[in-house]
Amino acid sequence: MSDVTNSPAPIRIDVWSDIACPWCYIGKRNLENGLAAVAADEDAPQVEITYHSFELSPDTPIDFDGSSADFLAQHKGISPDQAQEMNDRVAQIAEQQAGLHYRFDLQQHTNTVKAHELTHFAKEHGKQVEMTERLMSAYFVEGRHVGRIDDLVELAEEVGLDASAARDVLDNDHYLPDVRQDQAQARAFGISGVPFFVIDGKYGVSGAQPPEAFTQVARQVWAEHRADS
Template sequence: MSESIKIDIWSDIACPWCYIGKRKFETGAAAFAEQSGDGAPDVIVEYHSYELSPDTPVDFDGDEIDFLATHKGMPAEQVRGMLEHVTGVAKAAGLDYNFDILKHTNTVKAHQLLHYAKARGKQIEATERLLAAYFTEGRHVGRVEDLADLAAEVGLDRADVLRSLQSDEFLSDVRADQALAQEYGVQGVPFFVIDGKYGVSGAQEAATFAQVLEQVWAERTEAATV
């Protein structure tokens, strides 16, 4: 019997529900581990690339309201109301979103950085760093120089990150993730695949994540004892 549960998570950096879902999943996984005690399996997480808006330019001169109003044709007041709602939900999850300083950008290079980080055992740290930088700190996560700075903050080699991003070293891995998402039928993110058999869509409540992990683990344990 394997003593771990594998969670594959499809998400985008520019996805407010992905950061909220990440936090809720972490809370749920911690609750599951506590409930399971000494017999708790390791929960192994791997992030996968999903671009919500691949046509977004790297540099956009304006804030999030400007972007959604001009590029998506949404009334500014409606956008403002939506952002206030998301900010409130994020706050309840312990995240201080700041859309006033957010720098809307293309995320394909950020996804490549996450693959670079995965190859060096730093993907979880890099994912958290990029999401926090984008949603709470107003940092730019589309330009390679800015991404290299953020990579260095989680202990990666800045110069080598620059080389990798400038040469699109991991672009094929990004595309492979997107192809697999399509094969799974993923239509929105965050999307969680558990042990390659179960799918969980969206920013579920922490208790739901804990319940799902309990269910999967109970089924695995039961199957092993039959």
């Protein structure tokens, strides 16, 4: 029988991402797939994942008047045709690499600060990973609005959170300081783009790396935990 007292502490993975970042959803799925590959190891790493807020376009209105390509063209200073090509390329990568069927034709661009507040509320109730997944799927796959409180409350309820409590905290900006703290920590770490993964507070992994990269780092860091336990 193994000695429980000598079990290593879990690997801590902190993920900075934005609900409206297409690479963040790909990165989330790649992380999950990479960790799934080590779950069958005889000495499978134990992992704790926490998502942190990052706003790529904090000046985006709640209701953007235009298509996904229109938004990208304005934001990047490129033509609508170039923006459409970029969306098509990302959609292809999402489908081929992560099994995600993006629908940029349905996408409703919006400000994501309230969605981030909701993930902090979900964290308090042990459902942050589920809430993050639900928001990203709603935004990229289903074309649902993720910036209005009414819509966010519906999504919160879908993952088992209390609707009235969710509405209350969103109405009162209760978790806005937590969002700002995440953003301040990102600046302190020098994070300028997402997704960004911080492993045990000391290793940084930037971008939507392939699943194999996360598999490798999980095994490496778990071996370090084993050596220190």
